[in-house]
Amino acid sequence: MRTPPALTAVRFVGALLVAVVIAFPLYWMVVVALSSRSDLLGGTLRLWPERLTLDNVRNVLDSFPVLTWFGNSVAIALTTAVITVTFNLLAGYAFAHLRFRGSTPLFLLMLGTLTLPLQVIMVALFRLVTSLGLYGSYWAVILPTAASAFGVFLSRQFLLAIPRDLIEAARIDGAGHRQVFTRIVLPMSKPLIAVLFFMSLLASWNDFAWPLIALKDNSLFTLPIGLLYLQSQNGPDYGGTMAFALINVAPMVIVFLVFQRFFVQGFARSGLR
């Protein structure tokens, strides 16, 4: 279909408007984070500010253990992602290529937990991690999110695409299931591993409701919990809050944009039933 240039121009303007509405709040976060207190309080802030400063960032770093929280977030997100990828790949392979009794009911049971809101189990989960002696630790945050049903589902869908003949051939050549998994399945699953890793990293980095319950010590906070804490201490000081929000948001937005195709694949695949 040929498109008349006028139509393309209308579309372009439309897309531009949408993009401005979406991008503006993030732009405004950056502007407020980098503006001086006098500009913020004096009402002299412009849409396109003339001077920027790192004062807010410096203040926040001086008055709150932001670097510790950053480190906590990195440690928790990476650990969760590694565990999740490992568990999901193993389970996904079993569901995709191994025959065993109870395969279907087990798979359906897992899918059933997909739509379960945390708030259904939060009280009991809180008691569980407390009685396991995990309350307030990294593991209290990591373990309950490590067995992602979505990841198992995604792995199974991906791994079904590996031809059964290939696996059978390796089996006939005398390879055990473990060898098939490490020598054939894993090397073929690099895109899947990337998708699982980044999806899990994103979810863990931004997780809020459960860490809010599971963590108690200031020194173990993740960035989102620290952000809420800082806001409650800082009151209406938007400069400081936005400086910290920027520290929370920027790394993941950059990772997201750089590795966009893996995130997009993950989200888009989630739509295939």
Add this chain to the structure above:
Amino acid sequence: MSRPTASRQRRAEAATAYAFLAPNVLVLALFVLLPLGWAVGLSFQRTDGFGAGRWIGFGNYLRLVGDPLFWRSTLNTVAFTVIVTPLSMALGLGAALLLNAALPARPVFRSVLIMPMAVSGVATALIGLLVFDQNNGILNGLLGAVGLPRIDWQSGGAAAFASVVLITLWWRVGFNMLIYLAGLQGLDPGLQEAALLDGAGWWQRLWYLTVPLLGPASFFLLIINVIYSFSVFDIVFVLTGGGPQNATSVLVTYAYDTAFVSRDQGYGAALGVVLLIISLVFTAVQWRTSRNRDQTG
């Protein structure tokens, strides 16, 4: 290929399968299924989280029936779901149609539209607070500058609710767009050509051809958006805390406040069971429909 070997092989295969599944299944059983049963048990108790609880039968559930804040939160949750689900799907479809057409700088636009997906809920809510601040927020500033009345985004109940909806849409439209884009890219362009040759207009082609063909994507998004809306926590908790005067209180924030602020954990668990029932109904609908789709398709 004698029979004993085959059966031994099958047993070995099953053993491998169970070993591969064990880590995931154990974690799921310990941290999801066990708490699920435990939560149901707690919902029949009166307990503050310290020491043993007291069994009170259906006491918590009877209390729910007469609790105005429970009904207010339920009403808000339903209203939020009914407003956010169709709006985020319609906006997502609109954006997907726009970005699926010939357009300069298309990848840049797509990147911008999905960017909010990478922003944490807490940061989203705080950025929302910054933009919607009724005293010195930029939105009221812009409204004032063009001669429109300033809006009481924090002190007005309806306005606060609207701000939660708008910020949620900002956060969620990118996901809806991605799913629709994937759906659109799977469509046969020949059908559009044929409809065009038959003289169908833009609106006709959209309504009678594209939208029905996107049925599976729409169904998936309907389920996901409903489930998401029923469990909206981060935005409400940080942006309004359920206020003003409970105008934005939803079931999940009410359950959290009950269990972890008032420490009325049995009652909080009962609120969780209500959420469980809602999510089970939607899961059942989803399974039924996707099974029917498998059979017909």
